[in-house]
Amino acid sequence: MAKKLNAKLTKLLKYYSLINHNLILSNKTINRYKSNNSSNQNLKTLSLEKLRKSLRNINNCDLKNNATNLVFSDGNPNSRIMIIGEGPGANEDKEGLPFVGRAGQLLDKMLNAINLDRDKVYIANIIPWRPPANRKPTEEEINICLPFVHKHVELVNPSILVLLGAIAAKAFYKTDNGITQIRGNWKNISVGNIKNLKSIAIFHPAFLLRQPARKREAWEDLKKIKMEIDQNT
Ligand code: URA
Numbered sequence: 422m423a424k425k426l427n428a429k430l431t432k433l434l435k436y437y438s439l440i441n442h443n444l445i446l447s448n449k450t451i452n453r454y455k456s457n458n459s460s461n462q463n464l465k466t467l468s469l470e471k472l473r474k475s476l477r478n479i480n481n482c483d484l485k486n487n488a489t490n491l492v493f494s495d496g497n498p499n500s501r502i503m504i505i506g507e508g509p510g511a512n513e514d515k516e517g518l519p520f521v522g523r524a525g526q527l528l529d530k531m532l533n534a535i536n537l538d539r540d541k542v543y544i545a546n547i548i549p550w551r552p553p554a555n556r557k558p559t560e561e562e563i564n565i566c567l568p569f570v571h572k573h574v575e576l577v578n579p580s581i582l583v584l585l586g587a588i589a590a591k592a593f594y595k596t597d598n599g600i601t602q603i604r605g606n607w608k609n610i611s612v613g614n615i616k617n618l619k620s621i622a623i624f625h626p627a628f629l630l631r632q633p634a635r636k637r638e639a640w641e642d643l644k645k646i647k648m649e650i651d652q653n654t
Contacts, residue, residue: 462498462499465498465499465576465577466498468576469494469498469573469576469577472569472572472573472576473491473493475569476491476493476549476569477491479565479569481565482550482562482565482566484548484550484551484552484553484558484562485550487550487551487553488509488514488550488551489514489515489517489551490509490514490515490516490517491517491549491550492508492509492513492514492517492518492519492546492549492550492551493517493545493549494519494543494544494545494573495518495519495520495539495543495544496539496540496541496542496543496544497539497540497541497542497543498543498576498577499543500541500542500543500577500579501579501580501581501650501654502537502541502542502543502579502580502581502583502646502650502654503542503543503544503545503574503577503579503581503582503583504528504542504543504544504545504582504583504585505544505545505546505547505570505574505582505583505584505585505589505593506519506520506524506528506544506545506546506547506585506586506589506625507546507547507548507557507558507585507586507588507589507625507627508546508547508548508549508550508551508552508558508588509546509548509549509550509551510522510524510551510555511551511555512525513525513551514550514551519544519545519546520544520626523627523630524625524626524627524630525626527626527627527629527630528544528585528626531626531639531643534640534643535643535644535646535647535650536647537650543577543579545570545573546589547563547566547567547570547588547589547592548562548563548566548588549566549569557588558588563588563592567592570592571612571613572613574612574613574615574618575612575613575614575615578615579618580618580619580653580654581619581620581621581646581649581650581654582610582612582618582619582620582621583620583621583622583623583646584620584621584622584623585622585623585624585625585626586600586622586624586625586627586628587599587600587603587625589622589625590603590604590622593610593612593620594608594610594622600622600624600625600628603622604621604622604623604624604638604642605621605622605623605638605641605642605645606621606622607619607620607621607645607649608620608621608622619649619653621642621645621646623639623642623643623646624638624639624642
């Protein structure tokens with residue numbers, strides 16, 4: 422169902438770009454020499470659909486064969502804030518959307534606490550298919566998926582990248598340090614053609630559900646993110 426809808430949406434967007442829908446739906450003059458925001462956004466939507474399709478077509482990751490759905494993303498692809506989690510659980514696998522289970526509910530609360538919600542951020546995962554029985558993804562699985570995640574970040578082109586938990590932080594930072602050491606520090610990273618992307622790792626909401634005493638540190642990190650958003654985005 423979701424796949425059919427996506428295919429339809431891609432076709433529709435291609436059709437709209439082809440017929441130059443701006444001309445039909447708006448009586449504003451069109452500057453043909455400068456790229457305008459809405460055509461950039463359409464292009465981004467198309468590129469993200471292409472990326473979703475290439476993930477759907479890969480055949481070197483067994484996780485895909487055991488999963489019900491590809492869990493690609495949720496939220497606003499034009500947001501300045503991109504959040505990367507670990508990988509889908511049972512609820513996400515069923516619905517084809519990231520963070521819709523208990524950890525997702527806590528993530529929503531964390532976002533709300535700093536005036537954000539799913540329309541104001543864009544969310545994806547390191548691994549887009551549920552690992553069987555919710556086991557941790559292997560290094561091999563992470564390495565297979567990582568180029569797609571990098572491309573995903575490049576296409577969304579956020580100002581701030583928030584890495585949820587150890588798996589996402591280690592995948593981006595290539596460090597053996599634990600999340601307790603890594604979290605809460607701004608780090609400029611290069612991702613694809615993006616140089617100096619401001620990133621921060623924070624505790625994963627699933628970890629906070631298991632260890633609620635760590636919510637105090639998570640709150641400190643969320644405040645840092647809010648301050649950065651207020652000052653620089
Ligand atoms: N945990 C994650 O890391 N991602 C999800 O999508 C859900 C739970």
